[in-house]
Amino acid sequence: MMGFVGSVASGRTRLTAPAATASQVNVPRQALFKLDMEVATTEKRKRVNPRKAKDTVAPKEKLVQKVADKIEAPKKPRVGTDMDSSLMAYLKEIGSVHMLENEEVVECSKSVQKLLKWELKKSDCTKELGRDPTYVEWANALGMPQARFVPELIRLRNAKERLISGNLRLVVSIAKKYVSGTTLSMLDLIQEGSLGLIRGAERFDASKGFRFATYVSWWIRQAIYRAANESARPIRLPSHLSTTTRKVGRVKKALFLKFSREPTIEEIASEMEMPVDKLLFVLEKNKETETVSLDKPIQGMSGENVFLSDFIVDERITPDENVTQTLLRDDLENVLSMLTDTEKQVMRMRYGFDDGAMKNHTQIADVYSVSPVKIRQIETRAMRKLRHPNMNRSLKEYVQP
Template identity: 40%
Template sequence: MNKPWSEKLHDVSEEVHRALQKLQQIEEETGLTIEQVKDINRRMSIGEAKARRAKKEMVEANLRLVISIAKKYTNRGLQFLDLIQEGNIGLMKAVDKFEYRRGYKFSTYATWWIRQAITRSIADQARTIRIPVHMIETINKLNRISRQMLQEMGREPTPEELAERMLMPEDKIRKVLKIAKEPISMETPIGDDEDSHLGDFIEDTTLELPLDSATTESLRAATHDVLAGLTAREAKVLRMRFGIDMNTDHTLEEVGKQFDVTRERIRQIEAKALRKLRHPSRSEVLRSFLDD
């Protein structure tokens, strides 16, 4: 049965009243009039549209760079068009992350991202030769959940914690972790004729590019500045736990022995220090160095 017009009008009146209250709340919280808020929103929309067009033009202007790099990786197990597609993904990531104020040449910066996208795809192709598809899916899911839990807890989850989150037996989690960490042989045959090997086209990571060297040095200095804002104990705990300025990282138990306290106490100190680092005044210093 349809509502009478009086009831419908009452419903509409209530909606209008709620909308007016919301507008009044926005004005009070921002200190701006609705017209000013609308103007800011309009200008933001225009700016975002211009940014999207600029990114699109930048990608299109560098498509030849992708093709020239992709040509060097033909006959490695992926079709040429697939190589270009992967390279384009790397190019788009480079456009998103490029900061012209640092004075780097874009083509040099983009080349690294394009190569990384292509070689990673080829490495994934090589890995599927040895690992069943269902296991690849499980590994990908485990990696994704592990990253989520790292963000939530500020540390890597244990196999037991992963098992609980993924609703899987702990022994299976340990098996998947072991498989995921198994190195791919550099002698793995690649290509239809198997006349080349994975090691032939994986970039030599022992050679640091000038751009990478400058970024590493900047990151080191920024890390030191951020840690300087912690107590001496908190800073040393993080240095030992994450291997900062050290050859390796250390377990909670190892750090506990260094300070003559329990591993649980070290966990508490670490958690407190990480909470401090998440404060915008500190986290923003390091955010520009993130890859993902």
């Protein structure tokens, strides 16, 4: 009964026949011993070599399990992964672009020059019509039938695109040299260099015998250099001043290594073949446009990091000082109200209560058309009244330490 109750309580009911003993079956004792040994040996083999249990798995399930075991857990993304992946994707894309031969470069360059003439004619039509011309109007301005104009326009634009896309790897190779000296990212430098490549491609003239890569390299460097210069500081300096400033730094460093001391302004100006006053002007403008972040951490004496803004004193009037000055002005007005009108006006002008400008006796005497001695007497009489304890009791708390 206890077994039945236990089976019911556990949620399953299993009817089993009672185990037969050796006496009930009448099996020889040696046979039972041999059977027990075989069972024990079989169980031991299963424990020692568990791979045999996998033989029952179907071949398809084996393949799925094998592939699943090779799948690694996703790794945590690193900082800058998006930027790196974008750059790698761009490099992979431009790496698959066909490099142009010299003959192809010359042919594409001629097409670009022809396209520029067409674009110039389109600009003239825009000025005349006050809007962008249609393809028909553009073709008529060029004296071409529309059936031949549109395919030719597509060919010219494709030639320009081929010329530019075939040299984007040159932009990357030049941009790599400027990454360490600027705050711009590699992608930003590539973008600025690509704009320089476009300008160089539009100005390249193959008839002069120059190589295209040699010509556009200057335009690429110029575009990257200008972008790096404009982003170098919050307050931008003109490009010629920035160039001179960097040259001053190089010359100063070279003279320091030569003389083993700090060079003078005259020595730097002589080395740069520049007038001293012009050099001082460049250094002054460079110093005026330098900025320092107030959130810049500074090593404190106690070892803790403090910020530059913690050392700047706020010169504005605090709310407490503003209230104190307001109360002082009210108390002064109450004290001055106990004087006569002449004494009150003389004291207000003498100590600048109205405009903050103190006037001497002569200036006040000119206002009242009296002698300065008379004004001095009025001031003395007013001060005698104000020094009375009953008069200045309310003002003592402002001068007490």
